[in-house]
Amino acid sequence: MNSKHYYNPNGEDILDEKIFGGNPTGFVDFNRSKYQWDSNIYDLMNANTWFPSEVNTSTEKKNFANLTENEQAIYKLTFAQLSFNDSAQEEYLSDFRRLASNRLVKATLSLQIMQEVNHSKSYAVLLDACGNSDEVFNLYKHDEALNRKNNRIAEQFASYIGGTSVDEMLLSAMASVNLEGVYFLLGFSYIYTLGDKVPGARDMIQFIARDELNTHLPLFANIFKTIQKENKIATKTLDKSYEMIQDAVDIELEYGKYLLENYPIMGLTEELMEQTVHNYANDRLTKIGLDPIFTQSSTTYLQKLVTKHLNINDIKSNFFESNVSNYAKSSLDINDF
Ligand SMILES: [Fe+2]
Numbered sequence: 001m002n003s004k005h006y007y008n009p010n011g012e013d014i015l016d017e018k019i020f021g022g023n024p025t026g027f028v029d030f031n032r033s034k035y036q037w038d039s040n041i042y043d044l045m046n047a048n049t050w051f052p053s054e055v056n057t058s059t060e061k062k063n064f065a066n067l068t069e070n071e072q073a074i075y076k077l078t079f080a081q082l083s084f085n086d087s088a089q090e091e092y093l094s095d096f097r098r099l100a101s102n103r104l105v106k107a108t109l110s111l112q113i114m115q116e117v118n119h120s121k122s123y124a125v126l127l128d129a130c131g132n133s134d135e136v137f138n139l140y141k142h143d144e145a146l147n148r149k150n151n152r153i154a155e156q157f158a159s160y161i162g163g164t165s166v167d168e169m170l171l172s173a174m175a176s177v178n179l180e181g182v183y184f185l186l187g188f189s190y191i192y193t194l195g196d197k198v199p200g201a202r203d204m205i206q207f208i209a210r211d212e213l214n215t216h217l218p219l220f221a222n223i224f225k226t227i228q229k230e231n232k233i234a235t236k237t238l239d240k241s242y243e244m245i246q247d248a249v250d251i252e253l254e255y256g257k258y259l260l261e262n263y264p265i266m267g268l269t270e271e272l273m274e275q276t277v278h279n280y281a282n283d284r285l286t287k288i289g290l291d292p293i294f295t296q297s298s299t300t301y302l303q304k305l306v307t308k309h310l311n312i313n314d315i316k317s318n319f320f321e322s323n324v325s326n327y328a329k330s331s332l333d334i335n336d337f
């Protein structure tokens with residue numbers, strides 16, 4: 001590695017650093033942010049800091065035992081899939097970060113990487129308390145639908161991480177928008193549907209969902225829009241972005257329908273899942289400055305469940321309560337427009 005990668009005194013001013021390309025000097029200066037959304041999201045991520053040990057999992061084993069057989073299957077297959085998402089995202093972020101140039105964006109990605117590891121740790125803590133950690137983490141070996149969803153997500157991540165062009169990097173960012181904004185959502189809503197029956201799982205998911213939806217998704221939406229603004233992106237690349245989110249919707253619904261057909265539980269229907277995923281996908285497209293392409297329905301019950309649990313006042317955390325003002329301040333401006 002060339003030493004200029006670490007220190008490049010004749011490089012460009014920090015305010016001129018683009019997300020990709022250019023000639024960065026090599027300093028992380030939070031007082032001079034070209035974008036501002038990056039340091040605001042960094043502050044918001046910090047304000048949201050939580051630890052798995054803050055969630056009470058002492059009754060998880062007993063609560064899990066009281067679930068119906070189908071509810072237990074949904075619980076296990078949901079955590080088996082969500083835990084894959086976080087493991088894959090940690091690795092993907094490390095690869096994406098290596099290809100980026102702007103040091104503040106990279107610093108923000110570093111904190112996101114830490115949070116994804118924290119999510120992996122939280123699944124381990126929860127499932128250990130539940131007494132089925134080995135079984136759940138090994139489900140990909142036995143469940144073909146789970147294995148297929150994981151594989152398709154991995155393929156989308158791997159397709160554009162070569163970093164040979166800004167167009168590729170844009171599509172790579174799209175894969176992350178899909179992960180943060182589509183692949184988690186039905187899983188979150190299943191656990192919220194079980195709700196009070198498994199308060200440990202519900203509270204853990206509440207913390208994880210807040211990270212994914214309030215900071216990680218906006219971070220990658222901003223990265224996507226900024227790459228587009230700073231470079232001339234080919235129309236066919238934008239067409240490909242639409243194809244990628246169409247695939248994401250297909251991946252999410254395929255697994256959702258598999259769970260519903262094999263392990264039906266109260267409160268879930270195929271139509272409800274479809275409307276929910278389509279609405280979320282439209283929202284993600286709008287967030288990255290593209291046009292919504294899916295049939296829009298009125299806000300679904302599952303969306304309302306997810307939104308309700310994003311309400312910070314519902315989250316019991318002494319650490320967090322001491323940081324509420326920080327949260328409020330930082331949440332004002334995390335978009336670039
Ligand atoms: Fe995560």
Ligand SMILES: [Fe+2]
Nearest residue numbers: 089180212216
């Ligand atoms: Fe995330």
